[in-house]
Amino acid sequence: MIILLLLSVLISLTLSDDVPKPTGIFQYSQKVDHYSYSPEASQTFSQRLFEYNKHWDCGPNGTVGPLFVYTGNEGPLESFYYNTGFMFEIAPAFGALILFVEHRYYGESLPFGSESFSNDGLRYLSSTQATADFAEVINHYKKSKNITQVVSFGGSYGGMLTAWMRLRYPQLVDVALAASAPLPMMARTAKPKQAFFEIVTEDFKAADERCPDIVRKGFSQLYNIVKTPGYQASVTDTFKLCKTFDVSQFNHLVGWARNAMLMMAMVDYPYPASFMGELPAWPVKHSCKMMLEEMETSGNEMRALAVGAGLLYNGTDGTKSCFNIYEDFIECADITGCGTGPEAKAWDFQCCTEFQLATPSTNVTDMFPPLEWNLDIASKYCEANYKVSPDPVDASLNYWSADFSAASNIIFSNGLLDPWHAGGVLEDVNPTVKAIIIAEGAHHLDLRGSNKDDPMSVILARNQEVALIAEWLGQKATDNFTEDDSANLVHF
Incomplete structure (x- = not known):
């Protein structure tokens, strides 16, 4: 099945690390606290969004392309926007709108300005609050732009977040590509074969x-x-x-x-x-x-x-x-x-x-x-x-730990050069929770833009990722290729 899909969906990725500047930089009025009814729950802060719409198919016949959303990591949004060229390369084939959402407490998305990093200010920093942020933004985009399909992308901690978005908000996220996401290691539920x-x-x-x-x-x-x-x-x-x-x-x-x-x-x-x-x-x-x-x-x-x-x-x-x-x-x-x-x-x-x-x-x-x-x-x-202590049980209770048997439409990719692969999902869990192994891949190499020096293992991985996304969205990515695109397909 996958081999047939690869033959039909194989794509030519532009051999360039260039990522275009955002077509729009926005501030979304985000809730400080999604989980209480206290007076502070009504407070908001500005969460930064980068949007790129040049490939979005909002179609003359009422068809609307999917939303490709990157769930931001533990750093400024620019660091991940300009190092995730894969999304921009495959967006034309899907007619996708690209959106990067900055993680709260990182970059410029600070709930309390400089006071955000005080012990008191940090109390609203958590992955559960962050995924709720992403859900709010995605829901807004779906409603305001009539988008019906969403693919979530993320690498490393962002990869963990993107998998959790599919797990926690399946009504909002249809497909998730979680690259270099060490979820079992984080949950301490599976002893890795290697340290x-x-x-x-x-x-x-x-x-x-x-x-x-x-x-x-x-x-x-x-x-x-x-x-x-x-x-x-x-x-x-x-x-x-x-x-x-x-x-x-x-x-x-x-x-x-x-x-x-x-x-x-x-x-x-x-x-x-x-x-x-x-x-x-x-x-x-x-x-x-x-x-x-x-x-x-x-x-x-x-x-x-x-x-x-x-x-x-x-x-x-x-x-x-x-x-x-x-x-x-x-x-x-x-x-x-x-x-x-x-x-x-x-x-x-x-x-x-x-x-x-x-x-x-x-x-x-x-x-x-x-x-x-x-x-x-x-x-x-x-x-x-x-004035806090780690809770070793919390992750396994809240985030499905290493048991993804009931999940669907998640791609877990890992490079064997990356030391974090020790804590990753390295085998298929079920027909729609797939593991992709990149023999010569380092930390989420597959999310980076294509390069002439890319090893074959990452080229194959990206092709398989596109095939799975297309299958799970029920689309045919090749339908959006021009004759010129077809002439540049990667064949093996």
């Missing part, structure tokens, strides 16, 4: 089998050198730190280096990209190569580790003369990092209330120093910072 940091290690080993050992020994040397006289100058020089290193900064420096390795594994794209930093093509291979070259020059694993980790923060231009590790990396309740800026605090809070994600590193199956992080430690941290 997050083990996959990062395997990515570096695939680049060169010597690299994990360099990283492991580099961390070991760092541990040992801080016990010796004069370590301050040595570590400061080796890692090119802007401020003189002190042993009190030790754990943060380790986190800074660990974060660099895992982020490069996440965004190990086959071409230069700036999604989470200015990085070259295949950044894991590039970082590994830099470490090997440093070993040939100095023979010092700690220096090699510093060089390899510095790639994430230094970017492709390599212009930084020194690193400020406290600006580059923020420690938080998410051991894989919370990013930087105000968004870091918002995500930190969510990880203190809703999400317990990646398992710690062990130095046994992975190349990183042991990291102790459990519910007790997290609770103490969260109580001290926000």
Whole structure:
């Protein structure tokens, strides 16, 4: 069935990373609280929307194309709008209206302005409030524009949200494409076959089998050198730190280096990209190569580790003369990092209330120093910072956990280079809850715009995604292709 669909729906995606500017930027008057009847429930805030309507078929015969809506992530809307070219490439075939909705407490969608990040202001930050926001916006669009079909898209946390939209609001969302969405890991209901940091290690080993050992020994040397006289100058020089290193900064420096390795594994794209930093093509291979070259020059694993980790923060231009590790990396309740800026605090809070994600590193199956992080430690941290504690039961009760057997029309895609795939849905659940595996794919690579250097596995994945969306919407995407489009179809 799927093979036949692929043959009929195979599409040619424009080989360009360019995403057009929004045709409209709007502010939607959104409820602060969807779940109470208190006086505050009547308060509203401005939620930012990006719309692109150039491909929308609002048809002369009364036909109206579907709404493609992206459920915003833990960051400013621009970051995801300009890195989700797939939606723009397939929109013409469906005559779709494109809409990106910014997540509350991120970007410019702040319920209480600068006070949003106070402990009191954060009380309305949750994924349940966020999905209710999306539902309000989608319902408004459906009614005001006579739209009858909606496809929801999202990657990473946005992918979790987009799956939840189909689960919680099936009357509003007809199809959901959830890319790199680690729902079972978040719910702690299924023990992954591989741990997050083990996959990062395997990515570096695939680049060169010597690299994990360099990283492991580099961390070991760092541990040992801080016990010796004069370590301050040595570590400061080796890692090119802007401020003189002190042993009190030790754990943060380790986190800074660990974060660099895992982020490069996440965004190990086959071409230069700036999604989470200015990085070259295949950044894991590039970082590994830099470490090997440093070993040939100095023979010092700690220096090699510093060089390899510095790639994430230094970017492709390599212009930084020194690193400020406290600006580059923020420690938080998410051991894989919370990013930087105000968004870091918002995500930190969510990880203190809703999400317990990646398992710690062990130095046994992975190349990183042991990291102790459990519910007790997290609770103490969260109580001290926000007066809240994680609830390990809440996610499995509210979000279907890892049991999607009663669900329908959800695509879960995962790339095997992405360490988050350890917590993803990796097998078909039923005929309409499908898992798509991308062998050479990093973090939601399939949602990015097509590129001439894309591996075949992501081309096939996108074609399958289009076929499923077309089937589940009951449409034929090929009906919207011109003869010129047909001449450019991808054939295998």
